Amino acid sequence: MLKPTSSEALLYFYNKLSKGSIFMQDEILSAQLARMNIYALVSRILMNEVDEELLELILNDENILSFFPNLQTWDKRQEMSTKDLIEQYLNVDFTNLFLLHLVPYESFYMREDQMMETGGENPVQQLYNEFDFRVELDRARVMAGDHIGVELEFMFKLCEAEYKALQDGAYDVAADIAKIEYEFLKDHLVEWAPLFLLNVKSEAGTALYFDAADLALEFILSDFEYLNQRKESDFKHLAPQESK
Amino acid sequence: MDIKDLNDLRSDFEALQKSESEACIEGCVTDEESYDDYPDYLAAIYTEVMPPVKSGVYFSRWDLKAMAAELDESFALDVRERMFKRFMQWVGTPEDMKLLVDEFKKNIDMKCDLYREYSEKYPSSKASFDAKITKAQNAKKYLDKVYVEFFT
Numbered sequence: 001m002l003k004p005t006s007s008e009a010l011l012y013f014y015n016k017l018s019k020g021s022i023f024m025q026d027e028i029l030s031a032q033l034a035r036m037n038i039y040a041l042v043s044r045i046l047m048n049e050v051d052e053e054l055l056e057l058i059l060n061d062e063n064i065l066s067f068f069p070n071l072q073t074w075d076k077r078q079e080m081s082t083k084d085l086i087e088q089y090l091n092v093d094f095t096n097l098f099l100l101h102l103v104p105y106e107s108f109y110m111r112e113d114q115m116m117e118t119g120g121e122n123p124v125q126q127l128y129n130e131f132d133f134r135v136e137l138d139r140a141r142v143m144a145g146d147h148i149g150v151e152l153e154f155m156f157k158l159c160e161a162e163y164k165a166l167q168d169g170a171y172d173v174a175a176d177i178a179k180i181e182y183e184f185l186k187d188h189l190v191e192w193a194p195l196f197l198l199n200v201k202s203e204a205g206t207a208l209y210f211d212a213a214d215l216a217l218e219f220i221l222s223d224f225e226y227l228n229q230r231k232e233s234d235f236k237h238l239a240p241q242e243s244k
Numbered sequence: 245m246d247i248k249d250l251n252d253l254r255s256d257f258e259a260l261q262k263s264e265s266e267a268c269i270e271g272c273v274t275d276e277e278s279y280d281d282y283p284d285y286l287a288a289i290y291t292e293v294m295p296p297v298k299s300g301v302y303f304s305r306w307d308l309k310a311m312a313a314e315l316d317e318s319f320a321l322d323v324r325e326r327m328f329k330r331f332m333q334w335v336g337t338p339e340d341m342k343l344l345v346d347e348f349k350k351n352i353d354m355k356c357d358l359y360r361e362y363s364e365k366y367p368s369s370k371a372s373f374d375a376k377i378t379k380a381q382n383a384k385k386y387l388d389k390v391y392v393e394f395f396t
Contacts, residue, residue, distance in 0.1 A: 100321075101304060103302075109296045111295070111297060186372075190372050194359075194362065195296050195302040195376075199302055203304065221365070222366065
């Protein structure tokens, strides 16, 4: 029986961000940094095959590993080297899930003809253009900008921009960026990613990809929950001077 | 080359670009594999139930294979549309169709149960999950309608 998540680790994180909490600047920044890191991590795992460096990072960092409860106890970890795990299990699973049998592109889920929009008319690509977010499809090795890994990376970039605005004390700018994050989740990731990720969970052949899908799904929904709460205050954090 | 030729060339190029930008991510079936030689209900189900945007549910290749396995039918993983057609070709009697419809409905119910779990846990996403559940219920009704219209 597979363990149901990462939820507990996420719950701890979001309790810190819960509505009504009074934050000091450092707490706001560290919470924002955590959001950035999780978006970066799930984006990377769902975009391409893992390499030894990434797998060792996950396995050797207690905090990151806490998001992967089934990977923690995966018996193959004790029996094989990282390289063999990747070559014999993880790459095979990635290929099955993301390249062969499931569809990680938003347009497939949103179009009645179940086709994928790879051109400039892709609504997600048009949105990226508005924000000058350039997707190097060949480097990312994806066919379109509405790949789940790219959409999560876009969220990472938005969170990073919000982090910089908070660092500079530009709270109105940070609130504007948080509003864009909210809208992107609402109109895109929350709409289609659960359909894809639930199938990844049910079809994953390895603990890593089961946990990664579970983490991505729980994180997208809990981050949307968090932003929805911030919506009530026009996405504004309390400025440090107000929180004193 | 005059302006008209240039305009024609541009239109041809734009049409080509448009067709190339719509990729068959699940693999394209060829013209020879169109629905012309199949009963109407097959195209109807493919058009009304299989698209996630219409039914609120994603039936993957593995879902199709697992549903078929429940009915002791087996086929190789292939282009999703082709797998769907193979599954439908298995239907030989009204009883077969009833069993097939029931398998689709079981898969839909299983996914709707998960949607309910997540919408309870994350209330801000409830509207999105509820919309999918409504579509899924409509898809189930549509399957029943197809069964009644074509098999009874």
